[in-house]
């Protein structure tokens with residue numbers, strides 16, 4: 204057979220669709236997957252679901268000849284391929300005006316973001332045959348926005364040098380001719396704790412290193428920065444500032460070009476880097492006790508920071524070292540202890556970075572918003588692509604992993620509802636003979652997390668609402684009490700002989716994808732996510748705020 208992607212799929216390549224497997228067992232499944240992978244077949248179907256194995260090397264599977272071979276074909280006409288899935292979504296949108304969503308799920312590093320980019324490139328390649336300018340512009344913004352989002356939202360982790368540290372749902376809107384006319388990005392769960400702390404071997408978000416390695420000397424001078432990331436506490440804790448697979452210098456240029464081409468005003472791009480620089484300097488601000496006051500000991504840093512933020516040194520010092528509280532109907536100033544000041548400093552850094560990220564997404568959305576003037580309005584159909592964090596297990600798992608893994612439980616639940624259950628029900632309705640496939644329904648784990656009053660989130664929220672001093676240990680005890688009998692929950696207090704769990708700190712959830720030990724340390728603070736009002740007041744009306752109106 205001729206042409207890329209139209210190759211012969213003989214028995215030596217194993218079985219291209221798992222539903223045709225003679226015997227359903229994990230061993231048989233893995234054997235087939237391995238055989239196909241070894242023969243260069245990274246894709247295999249299970250019905251209409253595509254299983255993709257990350258090749259971790261460049262593969263010649265996405266060139267224009269592949270696009271031509273999958274364009275307009277029925278899904279099973281060609282060997283399994285991600286283009287076939289993208290094309291099926293595109294066809295159902297174009298022929299039947301049906302909204303479609305492609306859900307990409309898998310553990311960190313499995314290739315989700317690459318898959319979402321391949322889908323976008325495929326759609327860009329098969330649309331706009333009449334070469335309309337506006338369609339080209341929308342496609343260009345959609346593709347270029349990836350580099351920007353990755354700069355500010357991706358980081359090197361111990362599993363993936365370019366790991367997305369946020370979830371993304373991207374809608375592409377099509378007109379009645381099937382051309383993309385706009386889009387919208389929703390971002391979720393930016394891992395903002397990374398702004399102030401990183402595990403060994405990991406980095407902060409790429410943007411920090413791109414600025415330091417990529418900006419010209421004069422720019423760095425303007426931002427009071429030096430070309431050495433190890434000078435900055437917030438980006439050097441992982442001892443891994445340089446990554447061989449990443450070219451920060453080059454990526455900085457790509458981001459600048461991307462910002463320009465999607466319509467960021469020059470001064471807005473400047474503001475972005477100012478925020479990044481301010482966060483870096485903030486990490487170097489230190490405190491000490493002097494008499495009955497907490498003072499900033501790094502006066503030079505404070506001065507730089509005040510200048511970048513366009514606020515007075517006095518206002519900045521006051522908001523870093525104290526907070527205003529209400530007592531007996533009066534507003535009084537309460538001096539922070541040093542740990543409180545450090546906590547406030549980190550909370551400010553996280554909030555600034557997160558708001559900036561949301562602001563960037565907002566600006567991208569403005570650039571790709573569907574123009575609703577004229578006849579296009581109301582006739583849009585969308586293809587949505589969901590690329591969300593994969594299931595995560597680290598040596599130390601905290602609140603962030605808890606949220607990510609819960610999200611993956613929900614996706615698994617959706618998969619069970621939409622694919623497994625509905626398929627089996629249809630067989631039953633149609634009277635088709637079928638072999639019952641036993642599967643584990645993870646509803647019970649979703650309930651463990653989300654059930655009102657007795658689920659983990661409810662227990663955590665209740666602890667956070669408590670006016671008295673509530674510690675992470677108390678939260679853990681409350682879970683032990685309420686969830687002690689749950690099959691998918693345990694802790695050292697309940698499983699006394701289990702030395703993998705630390706007493707008074709850890710709990711374990713038996714997820715559908717495996718067991719994860721979580722440390723309850725920090726759950727209360729992270730869930731409360733307090734940013735002292737004083738910071739909001741301080742930044743309100745700063746030059747910055749007026750520039751971007753990005754603050755809360």
Ligand SMILES: Nc1ncnc2c1ncn2[C@@H]1O[C@H](COP(=O)(O)OP(=O)(O)OP(=O)(O)O)[C@@H](O)[C@H]1O
Pocket residue numbers: 257258259260261262309310311312313314315316317318363365366367368591592593
């Ligand atoms: N189809 C592919 N062809 C070649 N290399 C790939 C492919 N998919 C993924 N990779 C490689 O694997 C790396 C990790 O992939 P990717 O960043 O898409 O994973 P992810 O599932 O989105 O991870 P995370 O959840 O950490 O963001 C990529 O940087 C790339 O080097």
